[in-house]
Amino acid sequence: MNSFEAVIGKNINEVTLNESITFFVAPLKYSTKHCGRHYPQDKFKIADIDFFNLISFSQLFNREAILIVLYGEDNIIADSGIYYLSNDFDIFFDDYTIIKKAIDDGEVHLLTEGDTKYLGASRLNEKIPQPNSKKLANKRVFVFKKKYLQKIFDEINFCNF
Known part of the structure; x- marks a missing residue:
């Protein structure tokens, strides 16, 4: 049993999950x-968006994979899995280009x-200035959308625990 499998069944608040390089x-x-079928309740934030920088x-995709740690309503960790992002870089780049163009x-x-x-x-409630416009825009953060996380769930086969 690897070290992470030892925490399966523990409360998510009892485990320190540090970011990795x-x-x-x-x-x-x-x-x-x-x-x-299991599905993610929310998006996953990966970075703040600074419209002016x-x-x-x-830099945004300087990591090769995502470690998913699933926990349920009771905050008990149910499963985990690693998904490699490289297969989806073309789609990420297209999405990044759309967001950058809007900025x-x-x-x-x-x-x-x-x-x-x-x-x-993803929109946040705070309105801030944006480049090349007099209109204020909602502050934003880069996220992996629920649709993408569902794709990962399906590929890792999280539906069988």
């Missing part, structure tokens, strides 16, 4: 549909998460 650490709360794509064109206020596939620019 080689992978994202994503503690994700899941729910179960009536059919028994946008992080480069290579460069002063149209962040028009950007929705539906404009991208896996990488989202």
Whole structure:
């Protein structure tokens, strides 16, 4: 049994999950549909978005994988798995380009998460200035969208625990 398997069944609040230089650490709360399929309850934040000093794509994706740590309503860790991001870099790059273009064109206020596939620019409540526009825009964070996390759940086969 590896060291992480030893924490399966522990409360998520009892385990320290530190970020790694080689992978994202994503503690994700899941729910179960009536059919028994598990799904993520929320998106996973990967970085803040600074409209005036946008992080480069290579800095944003300087990690090779994501470690998913699943826990349920009772905060008990149910499962974990590693998913390698390299297969999805083309889609991430396309999504990043859409978000960057909206920032460069002063149209962040028009950007929705539906404009991208896996990488989202999730809105926060705070309104801030944006480049090349007099309109204020909601502050944003880069996230892995629930759709992408569901893809990972399905590929890791989290539905069988």
